[in-house]
Amino acid sequence: MTPALTFFIGLAMLVLFGWYFASDQGPRKRLLATTLMLLLVIFSIATIWPPQKKISLGLDIQGGTSFLIRLKPGDKPITKGMLDQAVEVIRKRIDTFGVSEPIISPVANDRILVQIPGLDTAKIQEARDQLSRVAKLEFRLVYPDNGERLKENKSFPRNTGLKLINTRVRTGNRSKNGCS
Numbered sequence: 001m002t003p004a005l006t007f008f009i010g011l012a013m014l015v016l017f018g019w020y021f022a023s024d025q026g027p028r029k030r031l032l033a034t035t036l037m038l039l040l041v042i043f044s045i046a047t048i049w050p051p052q053k054k055i056s057l058g059l060d061i062q063g064g065t066s067f068l069i070r071l072k073p074g075d076k077p078i079t080k081g082m083l084d085q086a087v088e089v090i091r092k093r094i095d096t097f098g099v100s101e102p103i104i105s106p107v108a109n110d111r112i113l114v115q116i117p118g119l120d121t122a123k124i125q126e127a128r129d130q131l132s133r134v135a136k137l138e139f140r141l142v143y144p145d146n147g148e149r150l151k152e153n154k155s156f157p158r159n160t161g162l163k164l165i166n167t168r169v170r171t172g173n174r175s176k177n178g179c180s
Contacts, residue, residue, distance in 0.1 A: 001046055001047060006047070009039075009043055010043075012039075013036065013039055013040065013043070016032060016035060016036050016039070017036060019032055020032040020033060020036060062117050062118050063117070063118070063119075064099075064115065064116050064117040064118050064119045065115075065116050065119050065124045065127065066113070066114065066115045066116075067113075067114040067115075067116075067127075067128070067131060068107070068111055068112075068113055068114075069090070069111065069112045069113075069114060069131060070110055070111050071083070071086060071110045071111070071112070073110070078109060078110050083106050083109070083110075083112070084106075086112060087104055087105070087106060087112055090104055090112060090114060090131060091104050093130050093131060093133075094114065094116060094127070094130075094131075096130070097116065097119065097123060097126075097127060097130075099116050099117065099118050099119060100117075100118070101117065102114065102115065102116045102117070103115040114131065
């Protein structure tokens with residue numbers, strides 16, 4: 001049901017409700033009350049039909065998996081900020097599975113509860129691997145020539161660990177493609 005249709009049906013029921021209170025006659029009031037009740041029942045059923053598509057089932061009914069992740073403290077003790085940051089990282093990793101309404105919440109000072117409803121058995125191991133993966137950030141030196149090697153289509157020095165795969169250098173209205 002579209003939002004515009006819902007709005008107009010609600011507006012029509014509001015008008016009938018006002019007419020019900022403004023009416024003095026008994027038979028008209030009973031007819032309006034019966035009409036209002038039937039419209040409310042029909043409208044309520046129409047908004048939740050079919051229930052399989054409109055009502056999201058939880059982990060207990062639909063199935064899925066639950067993980068309890070324990071954070072290991074390194075040099076510093078685990079703080080509230082570190083726990084919140086870990087929750088956001090886990091949320092981003094879970095969002096790649098495309099599940100609706102995962103529950104990711106901190107438990108105690110060093111644990112995070114992750115509940116993923118609707119995850120089939122084939123993806124449970126993939127989710128476990130994704131959650132247990134350690135983030136890795138690498139820094140490498142970049143050759144300090146302000147991109148002149150890219151414009152001249154030269155290779156990088158060996159100690160930087162970088163490789164030029166495909167570049168597009170724009171100069172004015174023309175563009176040059178280069179690969180190495």
